[in-house]
Amino acid sequence: MAKVDFAVGIGGENGQGIASTGDILARIFARRGLNVNAYNAYQSIIRGGHTFLSLRASDQPVANLGDGHDLLIPLNQDAMDRHLRLMRADSRVVYDADKLKPGQAAAGVELCPMPMKQICGANKLAANTAALGAVLRLLGVEPEPLEAVVARQFKKKGEAVVAENVGIARRGYEYAGQNFRPLSFRAPKLDRAQAVLTGNQAIAMGGAAAGVKFYAAYPMSPSTGVLMWMAAHARQLGIMVRQVEDEIGVMNMVIGAAHGGCRAMCATSGGGFALMSEAVGMAGMIEAPVVCVDVQRAGPATGVPTKTEQGDLWQLLGAGQGDFPKIIVAPASQLDLFHTIPELFNLVDEYQCPGLVLSDLLLSEGTCSVDPADLDFKPAIRRGDLILSNGNGSGGASNPYGGYNDSTYLRYKNTPSGISPRAVPGVPGHIYVAATDEHDEDGTLISDEFTNPAKRRMMVEKRGRKMRNVLCQVLPPRLFGPEKATVTLVGWGSTQGVIREAVEKLATEGGITANHLQVKWMVPFHAEEIGRVLASSQRVIIVENNFSGQFARYLRSETGFSAHGHIRKYDGEPFMPHHIVNAVKEQLAGQTSLSVPRHEVLV
């Protein structure tokens, strides 16, 4: 069976319903069993501006937005002018002929002007629906799924409205059938419907699966979707969801809840994380297990709130004064986010330290399909040495109730692993103070009367020791592609999908053998394994979505390894496969060792 792989672009201004139109299409495709991947380029503005949604679908997995579009739905002149010239050969442009004028289209691009007044009548809001009908027709998809969606959407407004809108969808469909040449391929129909979700939903659902009972947030793009999911599902899942006064309050509240025994989580973006960083140190010091997600966006400062970047790695590495254990992980896809959150909760519960997740706008607001069977809501739960008053923790309330002034329990016991059994407040016989001042094994401050350099050293080493074992518990990155290759592409986090496709394209289009290493665990870092792979690579090129090469420098700090080349992008937009392909080619040709691909689409 030939591979079908196509992309639809929908452009216009904020407020024209682009996201929901894209969503309808994504659902229709996913229900057919197609894999989809969508990315919405928009602005920090409620109405106006220019929004461009790319929706790619295939019968094969698609993990990035691809290189171009087969269908364009420009909703205003601006969108037409920006995107028409970039359309692929043999593509179709569906637009309102009463409103928009096409410019010069590239060769082979077919214009599909629709007389929207005629099709939609007085209902000006329905042009999107008519266009969707036409698009389905061009793709050889039957109109019923669209009609069903439209019917559901307008159900509340009564039968007449439903009939009107369904009629419009159908008329759009038929008009296209009568007037336009269908595309050269048809969107296939596969057996198994796919689920569609954003990265933020994946984070939230991962949290729910992990047993999060406390979620706090202060709204901040592009992390707000997590709060929204949590708020919407709070009552049904028994999760306490709080919108707090600021991010400082968020992190401190989450620490309070975690200290109390809940699995507790929060998500924010770089600026909010900066405000949380002092409290991250507190979690390190009092050994409270918390999970915090930083959904990166283009910085510095407020930056470009609706644009993507991988610019916070060093911020997370350096978060909080002093040295203390923290785990940092950069999942590579929406599904990976879903699975990583429960895994991280197990680690932070076992190692009693903060766990930080690096997501970014591309992953978190990007939509993709996953096989519903992969959404496992019953992950393994390990809570480590936890003493809950109802005996629910795996540590169990083994310490007998030793009277009020019990002193046998040492919250910060200096054990060989560095891990000390953790009782939560409320457990009889385990009273202690959790202090951010340096403290002794029993919690007594050693910052005032009882300072003691030997004890201070002991406690620093106790906490530090915990990190030794984490490394063996998480998987080292695996090389993807042939073991011997001309180029090894190294990425981290959200770039996995696009790098993989670039590797394939290099082979098929350029005859260049490449392989790929995607690093997920930042702290702890598999320095040895990664160092070994890279040392035996012919040419290592690091791909990352930032200006200064944050990962390249971190990789060197942990391994001493200096990459041969770099591909970076810091214009707010994600990589497209051809950006990487072309950059690799120019580097192999010896033209540069630092490529900064130009984003051709003006969004």
Added chain:
Amino acid sequence: MAKVDFAVGIGGENGQGIASTGDILARIFARRGLNVNAYNAYQSIIRGGHTFLSLRASDQPVANLGDGHDLLIPLNQDAMDRHLRLMRADSRVVYDADKLKPGQAAAGVELCPMPMKQICGANKLAANTAALGAVLRLLGVEPEPLEAVVARQFKKKGEAVVAENVGIARRGYEYAGQNFRPLSFRAPKLDRAQAVLTGNQAIAMGGAAAGVKFYAAYPMSPSTGVLMWMAAHARQLGIMVRQVEDEIGVMNMVIGAAHGGCRAMCATSGGGFALMSEAVGMAGMIEAPVVCVDVQRAGPATGVPTKTEQGDLWQLLGAGQGDFPKIIVAPASQLDLFHTIPELFNLVDEYQCPGLVLSDLLLSEGTCSVDPADLDFKPAIRRGDLILSNGNGSGGASNPYGGYNDSTYLRYKNTPSGISPRAVPGVPGHIYVAATDEHDEDGTLISDEFTNPAKRRMMVEKRGRKMRNVLCQVLPPRLFGPEKATVTLVGWGSTQGVIREAVEKLATEGGITANHLQVKWMVPFHAEEIGRVLASSQRVIIVENNFSGQFARYLRSETGFSAHGHIRKYDGEPFMPHHIVNAVKEQLAGQTSLSVPRHEVLV
């Protein structure tokens, strides 16, 4: 002339006047022309605990606290018990025989019990004074300077009180003359009186010399001394000094003042800095020149507020989400702090970015003497491309008043150097908005309506480009000691003094040729020069006051160079020369590549 080098230890509890007793002694020595260096080991407690002040003096420069003491003044039994056993041979212990019992003294230590009741009469508070008299006698220093200090101290209380206290000082002096054997050396008297200052004073005075007109702070040990100096001198020097509600407010206020045209500064410690980190990014984005000092203390979180550490390097490196230029410098001594602040102000004014200074408790609260001639209050001032409305900036108000809606002035002009002329609010004809959202050359936001990946890229590169030139404007580190050596010791910041002495001791005591590289400029980093020196070194050992080897990892991230060995200390106390000497020996003997010296003194 033989080198004289001795140290006095004063121990007791907080509230016993240890700091002021030490201060009197330091002043007396410095007025004799001796070089002094003092460090006070104390706790986060107002009364009680154990405080131990080490005061070292020499006719040669002294840049660290040394290895032991020739004189001990224990003010309570606890101090006697902790320190007596650590005294050098031929040392003296001066104490109140009515109150304290000596334990077993090491060989050669001479006890000097003083009948304080008899010497001080009813005046119990004067025992310190009597002890000081005795100490001076043992050192062969005449009593007059002490008597003068005492007289000044009690002037306000009337002649009788003065006479009483002066009498006590004199009686202490005489009692020692009659009963104790003087030390084998005498404190010499040199020509030129030395000035005595702490690092915090040096920071504040450096700011004043640089022309700081706005200083804001939130109290935080060990940085509060800067606020105190500023507050005390505000009116006389015309500096606006504000204590603000929190560190977030501090940094934002400082940015506001800097944006307005003032040289503006703040100081804090790690926890406060964490709270400021978001605003550091704002300074980067709106290109406001500010200077912020992080006086590091033992972390994480509240940690040990009165103990030293070099634990914030990565916090500063990662401060603020995203990539933006910031300068980071770690001065190596009190005098270096004084000179670095004005130098940094020139750089941040020229490059329009935040400048961060890494001090630490050891430097900032440590006292040392400097030649008054080195305190140059007229440093060169360079304000860069600044347009002030009174034409005071070097850029001058060259842009003619172009009407209200002038649009020729581009605040963020994309110049080859990346530096754009900076007008401050109030200048006619230069109106613009300084925005933390990404913006175009004229300040217009490109985060909403006008997003544009090409412009975004241009602006990121414009800001990034500024850092290229900074490097040539600051001095690369110079190798101290012989060019060829068995061991190269590398340090940063406050460890310079102790490493230098260790280098000397290795040569004289161990016959080991060592040299020393102290790195001061962290960002920009002299990667090439440093890499070259280290690559040609036989064995490189990095000395730093933290657990994780923050500098060692950063060095590797910038140069790829991995050191052969590490000497680290994270017990809250600073290095003493013998710690380093012994560690180097054990590493040369192949016993380990990571030495963590034990702090023998229990403070």
Added chain:
Amino acid sequence: MSTALQVEPTIETSKSGAQLVKDTYKGKVHPDWCPGCGDFSVLSALQTALLELRLSPHQVVVISGIGCSSNLPGFINTYGMHTLHGRSLAVGVGLKLANHELKVICVGGDGDGYGIGGNHFLHTLRRNVDLTYIVMDNQIYGLTTGQTSPTSVKGMKTKSTPHGNVENPINPIPLAMVGGATYVARGFSGKQKHLVELFKGAITHHGFALVDVFSPCVTYNKDNTYQWFNPRVKPLEEQGHDPTDFHKALDKGYQFGEEVPIGLFWKRNDLPTLEDLEPVLHDGGGPLAFRGLGIPGEQCRALIQELL
């Protein structure tokens, strides 16, 4: 409109030949707020106030945080700063002290000012710095697309509280009064002229002035709309309210129901500003920003002398 609110233009007028007209204050960029957003009216009223006070654009700095409302500096032709979310007051105080001859006007949203910016609000109030703070209070987080704000009414359904807000809102009027503000007013976007007078009063007031403006978010706040406010708002000036009566002003401030008072609630002139109390600003040297950087020789010697 009661004359009690009329303010005479007492402030220095432009020295340039250029004529001040309303367009003088038009920014480079046309506002990209949603059509109908209350913030248009706030912008326009502020421009009119500046014009009527004959303040030259370069003498004024408008400083915002982050939010829809905080985009205002881009739309007005004065010096501007668009700082961090919640930080406009801290930045504004720094700038004001650096150059106390500037007119500093901080602007922003309810989330920006009373949410994340709450601590600066609390402490700027009591310092009585001579600046104006205009809060475009739409009782919602606009820019982040509709979450609860500290002034959202209890029970309100938003994206972060789909079952209704369970927290009691902040009431900025009594809070500012008790916090120490010396000019406390509330306006409504639907009452332009009234707003202009409140702004003029605030800008000419010697001390910290808060003007909380009900500025409806037509996109995300479906509860407190123009339609809701229009019949309810009642100017205090029409009610003979005495803005020096603390307790009455408090009671009026609490009113939020069938009747919603707007206008000047509270004003006092007897409290010196922070600038008044800082002698550093009064030694004739002008704004700190423009003073020479050097320290006189005898001062240097004195500083060194302290160390000997």
Added chain:
Amino acid sequence: MSTALQVEPTIETSKSGAQLVKDTYKGKVHPDWCPGCGDFSVLSALQTALLELRLSPHQVVVISGIGCSSNLPGFINTYGMHTLHGRSLAVGVGLKLANHELKVICVGGDGDGYGIGGNHFLHTLRRNVDLTYIVMDNQIYGLTTGQTSPTSVKGMKTKSTPHGNVENPINPIPLAMVGGATYVARGFSGKQKHLVELFKGAITHHGFALVDVFSPCVTYNKDNTYQWFNPRVKPLEEQGHDPTDFHKALDKGYQFGEEVPIGLFWKRNDLPTLEDLEPVLHDGGGPLAFRGLGIPGEQCRALIQELL
């Protein structure tokens, strides 16, 4: 002592066999405050209050920020947290919601609570979370050795204001009232018994309770000393004050001069707590902290269904 303040011990008593006595609440470590510090008295009053309310140590969590006063958790035998400077309330709310069966008592200093912690204070007030907040108000920064605090009186000379403080202090009583606290009291370290009653009232109060305690710093505050307060403090209970009279309570709260009222200024019982309004806590599952982590199968299917 008026009986109006007497509180009956209504709270669950210890289930263990151990006898509750005052020493039960003695911490591992003897307080290292300066001799004479007002905080000793606060500690002792709190211990007495817990005893009289028959609260077992493990049912109570005392949460502080950073400061001299914030060292209190180390000196009392209950669960404790010693968090970051200014953050005790945020941590306390998180902990309370995680386990709403615990008695959460936040403690700290004036700088901690009203300075750096001001924003959490503002927003915790309005949320009416059922916890007690005790501020040891010495009108100075003690631990950092004597700088101005937000409650330092105007003109006070401190290490950071050697020429006298030029800022108007915060007055926590009116501020907390207007902010939405439902129990607002002020105590004095010199009046132990009165303090015990205020604490008992606060701990048993269903909602957010603030007790601001004048707790003199004998080392750094030479203005507002025991000697200064002793003749001035006047218990409201002796003056027939009605703690449901808002305006009177405000006026009393402002009094700070020849007479300084202490006692319960304001109390209301009609406002539900945040916990009352959060159905998640009322589904019979007990504290969130102790619930099972799994999601029932039909819920999982429903969640996936949403995505199809």
